[in-house]
Amino acid sequence: xxxxxxxxxxxxxxxxxxxVSFEIEKGQIFGIIGPNGAGKTTLFNLITGNLVADQGEVRxxxxxxxxxxxxxxxxxxxGRTFQMVKPFGGLTVxxxxxxxxxxxxxxxxxxxxxxxxxxxxxxxxxxxxxxARSLPVGLKKKxxxxxxxxxxPSLLFLDEVMGGLNPTEVQEMMELIRFLNKENGITICMIxxxxxxxxxxxxxxVVIQQGRKIAEGTANEVTSNPAVIEAYLGGEFAHAGA
Ligand SMILES: Nc1ncnc2c1ncn2[C@@H]1O[C@H](COP(=O)(O)OP(=O)(O)OP(=O)(O)O)[C@@H](O)[C@H]1O
Ligand SMILES: [Mg+2]
Numbered sequence: 001x002x003x004x005x006x007x008x009x010x011x012x013x014x015x016x017x018x019x020v021s022f023e024i025e026k027g028q029i030f031g032i033i034g035p036n037g038a039g040k041t042t043l044f045n046l047i048t049g050n051l052v053a054d055q056g057e058v059r060x061x062x063x064x065x066x067x068x069x070x071x072x073x074x075x076x077x078x079g080r081t082f083q084m085v086k087p088f089g090g091l092t093v094x095x096x097x098x099x100x101x102x103x104x105x106x107x108x109x110x111x112x113x114x115x116x117x118x119x120x121x122x123x124x125x126x127x128x129x130x131x132a133r134s135l136p137v138g139l140k141k142k143x144x145x146x147x148x149x150x151x152x153p154s155l156l157f158l159d160e161v162m163g164g165l166n167p168t169e170v171q172e173m174m175e176l177i178r179f180l181n182k183e184n185g186i187t188i189c190m191i192x193x194x195x196x197x198x199x200x201x202x203x204x205x206v207v208i209q210q211g212r213k214i215a216e217g218t219a220n221e222v223t224s225n226p227a228v229i230e231a232y233l234g235g236e237f238a239h240a241g242a
Pocket of ligand 1: 035
């Protein structure tokens with residue numbers, strides 16, 4: 001469904017993404033892990049058109065999307081959330097979700113219906129008239145997800161949607177991701193530091209360190225890979241197995 005080939009991005013002297021290639025198959029929940037500053041978010045930005053790559057290409061359903069603008073890529077069916085949540089703070093929850101829904105629908109009424117479907121699914125309906133900026137982090141993350149879902153993606157990129165959530169909220173977010181994948185047929189690619197969630201959800205995982213892909217495989221494979229333990233997981237995971 002998505003093929004990333006030899007993607008690179010430099011910021012001055014720093015190579016943030018260094019010749020990275022991988023492929024996401026339709027229906028997968030795909031994981032991207034690695035230490036802080038490894039280049040994971042930059043990789044997302046290259047795929048979704050928020051940054052222009054120095055090298056390499058990305059194909060979505062065999063169509064070259066490298067060089068396209070974010071809104072063009074979104075229209076093709078690629079959605080994303082931002083690690084630094086970017087709601088319009090002064091707008092309500094409903095208005096924020098409508099911003100995602102409007103470009104995809106012919107009429108305001110259709111967009112409104114779609115926005116309400118998404119809010120209902122995520123449990124945001126009771127907060128629809130609240131200003132986005134007044135929400136606690138758990139609901140902000142849900143709103144970020146709702147905005148992405150309102151664009152009706154077939155492939156959804158999630159950048160640390162579990163960051164800052166408490167264990168109950170993490171559990172709930174995991175169930176949501178599973179539901180979106182299984183029931184709504186959305187292929188998912190997630191960057192996540194909450195390893196328990198990555199291990200439980202992801203069928204295939206890529207590990208990034210200093211811009212480079214250092215491993216790829218199933219949860220069992222990457223969590224038992226000495227290079228991955230050394231670079232990212234540290235001692236405790238070495239004993240825990242997977
Ligand atoms: N716009 C930019 N200009 C210059 N340097 C940048 C820019 N964006 C990211 N970087 C640098 O590129 C490197 C990769 O950053 P990136 O945000 O992609 O990491 P990450 O893997 O998402 O980290 P985290 O897990 O902390 O979110 C870092 O060293 C970062 O400081
Ligand atoms: Mg990041």
